[in-house]
Amino acid sequence: MASTASIGGLASGLDTAGIIDSLMQLEAIPQTKLKNQVSTEESKVSALQSINAALATLATTAKALATSSTTTGTWGTLSTTSSSTAVSATATGSASAGTLTVKVDSLATSAKGSLSGTALTAGATYTLSGVTDADGNAITFTTASGTYKELAASINATSATSGLKAVVVNDGSANGVLQVVSTTTGAASNFSIVDGGGAELIAGTGGADGQITVNGVSITGSSNTYANVVDGVSITATAVTDTDATITLARDASTRGDAVKGLVDAINNVLTMISTQTKANGADTSSSGVLTGDSTVRQAGQALINAIWPGGTTSLAQYGVELDRYGQYTFDADKFAEAYAADPDGATAAFVGTDGLASRIQAAAEAASDKYDGYITSSIAGRNSTIERLNDSIDSWDDRLELRRATLERQYTALETALSQLNSQSDWLTSQLASLTKSSD
Structure with a gap:
């Protein structure tokens, strides 16, 4: 807090403003410690949030694999x-x-029909014989002035219900050639378009199964x-x-193997984050992780490891999942493919379903990261509460230090004032003594 004193040591010759600032630095040591604690806690919260987000992503990845259909989708193809x-x-x-x-x-082929050289009647209505829409109404086509282009446009406008598409090919004649084709194949695609009197205008044939x-x-x-x-x-x-x-x-061992590799990569990502944030270096504490000694984070890492190796006779090494010398889990696609070819049901059960690896990883990740009751989520909430309390204490110290500075400034002002008065008295006495000496002479 900057000094507001203006006394400047005029009487004492002391740097009273500097003295007050130095004293205030000593007075503020407890508050400085609180600020350092806030900074440390905020760093830990940031690291916890990153790990929590990675765990939530891992839980989503694991769930997708755990609940995969064994008859459809990636794992079923x-x-x-x-x-x-x-x-x-x-x-x-x-x-x-x-x-x-x-x-x-x-x-299977589509039915086709065409019309050329036949004049159409302006305003006439034509009907698709034997076909109705969803409401049981006849499907009709109209022309305003009796052109092939108008009839083609009317057919195309009802394509969704009629199942027909039309186009006019310009062959140099007045109307060109109107070609109509079924959008489906098979014998049922054959069609007939008739005029108002029931005479066939266009016969769509050639549709066959x-x-x-x-x-x-x-x-x-x-x-x-x-x-x-x-x-x-x-x-x-x-x-x-x-x-x-x-x-x-x-x-298809390849797509299944890719799904397993994706899960293994996600597990490695979380474990690497946990290892980095919790590492301890006694010789150089500056290189230690932000969360060194945090048992909550270590618990999450151990839970994932236990999910991979649950004990008993369960082992994923035969399916290509192993731990290397660097502490990373690896996936051997060739080994997985070999195991899958030999026992597809066994390989599937090792990863998919309620007892598979994916389900175990999902449970471990969700227990830590669940947005309501995950234990890392709770740890973040607890540290945020601590930060809030520390900030309240820092604010209280601001008021306390402001009062302390005001007290020191009053004390030093009083000192300067007293010294100034004493100096004035000393000057008066000196002048009086000098006068007496002159009188004696």
Whole structure:
């Protein structure tokens, strides 16, 4: 606090302002200690918040893996390969690993129709025969002045319900050629557009079902994608084939391994943060972590380690998760793939589900970081309360020190005033003595 004294030691010759400032520095030592405590606590809170955020992220990552479906999604997919570009397949975890032979006998096609050289009547209404909308109403098309472009626009405006698309090709004639095609495939895509008297205006033909042969069994469908041909497997055909194509279904260790590696990386991130913030260096305390000696943070780290190695006969080394000499957990994708190929159910259970690694990590991370009752969350709240109390004490010291400075300034002002009076008296006495001496002479 800056000095407000203006006495300046005029009578005493002392630097009274400097003396007061020095005395105030001594008086403020307890407050300085409180400020240092606040700074230390704020640093610890910041470090705790960073660790807590990392733990919350880890809990989210672990939960996603723990609750993964073993029949769909990342953990449920099977890899599929095909010997022919004309055939492809997708598979979920409900499918069985193995091979399928597929031959594309024919492709499903869309119905098409066209109109040319026929004049349309202005204001006429045309109807899609045999098709109604969701409310059971007939689907109709109109033209204002009887042009093909107007009819095409009307067809396209109802495409969502009619299942038709139209375009006019300019061939040099008055109206051009109106082409209409079904947006779906299969025999059911054939259509007929009739005029008000029921006469057919456009006949959409050529729509046909496709056919494939899977393991010697013929399958027909209105689409070129055949869903659930065998349990969990869908096949898409893009061209007719003369010979069988071989589709191989395999357990996809790669995507599963990536999910496990993501979890292991998240665990390492948290453990590294905890190690950095809690490290102790007796020889050089300046290089020690902010949270050295914090048992709450060490508890979180130990809980994660216990989740990885819960004891008993459980070991993840056979699935590629091990601890290296640097204290980091590593993931060997090749070892995991080998273990998964040998025992997919066992490998799955080691990581996914209520008893898997992901679930154990989720529980440990949430216990520490839960926003309501996590023990690190509670530690942060406790330290924030401490900071608030310390700041209240610092504010109280501001008032106390202000009063102390005012007291010192009054005391030194009184001293200077007294000295000034004494100096004045001394000068008077000196002058009187000098007068007496002159009189005696």
